Amino acid sequence: MSDRGEHPSVYYEGRDCRRNGGGKMANPFTSNTVSGSWFLAGWHDMDIELAHENDTRPAKVKAA
Numbered sequence: 001m002s003d004r005g006e007h008p009s010v011y012y013e014g015r016d017c018r019r020n021g022g023g024k025m026a027n028p029f030t031s032n033t034v035s036g037s038w039f040l041a042g043w044h045d046m047d048i049e050l051a052h053e054n055d056t057r058p059a060k061v062k063a064a
Contacts, residue, residue, distance in 0.1 A: 007042070010035045014042025 005012070010029070017026050017039075024043060029036035 008035070008038050010038045011042035011045075014039035014044075015046055016042075018043045018046035 014027070022043075024040065027036055027039045027043070029039055031037065031040060
């Protein structure tokens with residue numbers, strides 16, 4: 001595991017890569033390996049966080 005949290009360190013490397021503007025091709029692992037999957041999971045999780053940061057309307061307003 002990692003000293004940064006509950007996920008393996010490659011997960012956080014993927015998040016850092018995305019945060020710094022890196023693309024999926026910056027994955028230093030093959031995508032069909034465990035490490036490659038964790039890297040891409042971190043990279044993709046930034047989509048969720050970035051979308052949430054850009055969303056300023058409450059959920060109730062969206063549903064209406």
